Amino acid sequence: MxxxxxxxxxxxxxxxxxxxxxxxxxxxxxxxxxxxxxxxxxxxxxxxxxxxxxxxxxxxxxxxxxxxxxxxxxxxxxxxxxxxxxxxEENENHPYCICRRCGRILGIFDPRVLEIFSVCKQKIDDSYNFRIESTNLIYYGLCKTCEQQEKHKINSKGGESM
The missing domain is CATH 1.10.10.10 (Winged helix-like DNA-binding domain superfamily/Winged helix DNA-binding domain)
Structure with missing residues (x-):
């Protein structure tokens, strides 16, 4: 479905x-x-x-x-x-990526990433005797569109003569 x-x-x-x-x-x-x-x-x-x-x-x-x-x-x-x-079927707790330039927010649902995320939570629980009830993992960076715009901006400036 x-x-x-x-x-x-x-x-x-x-x-x-x-x-x-x-x-x-x-x-x-x-x-x-x-x-x-x-x-x-x-x-x-x-x-x-x-x-x-x-x-x-x-x-x-x-x-x-x-x-x-x-x-x-x-x-x-x-x-x-x-x-x-x-x-x-999705887990409520998953990481997010936020573009620091345009503010676009993506939820990350890749099974491999979610597995690593789950392992990290379990490791904290086991090693620190701390039961995690909720998480909020956010990665900040540039989305592909903003990254390309930034590269274009840098290349434009680099091509100018003084």
Whole structure:
């Protein structure tokens, strides 16, 4: 079952209508599977699919999806809340990558990375007698787009004559 189908099933199971607006929000989130998005970004991507959708409708949909555990709300800073799609088999605790230039946030779900992440948590538990209840591992750096822009900027400056 796809994440979209799983979300639709949760809506129906909880006696909510599967409206075209709710479908647009879920489709926008599944199209940006590993990204953590703001309400505004969700709105922009949803409006690409359904131009008549409004920001308040997106906000209400996101709130409902959080209540139904379809989306998870995250706060990495005090400026914005971010939302990510919750997969049925995915671990709640996973690392994130945040671009220090554009602010893009990616959730990391690679099974090998999650295994190492789990081993680290277990090692801390075993070695320090400390039971970890939740984690928040964030890597800061540059996304590929910003890295390319920075390289282009450096190359442009390097090519100038004095």
């Amino acid at each position: 796809t994440l979209f189908e799983d979300a639709v099933q949760k809506l129906k199971k909880n006696h909510y209508s599967v409206t075209k607006e709710r479908q647009a929000v879920i489709r926008a989130m599944t199209a940006h599977l590993y990204e953590c998005l703001t309400i505004h970004e969700i709105y922009v991507y949803s409006a690409d699919l359904l131009p008549s959708i409004s920001v308040p409708t997106v906000y209400r949909g996101v709130s409902l999806f959080c209540a139904l555990h379809i989306l998870r709300r995250l706060q990495f800073n005090m400026q914005h809340s971010y939302y990510e799609l919750i997969g049925s």
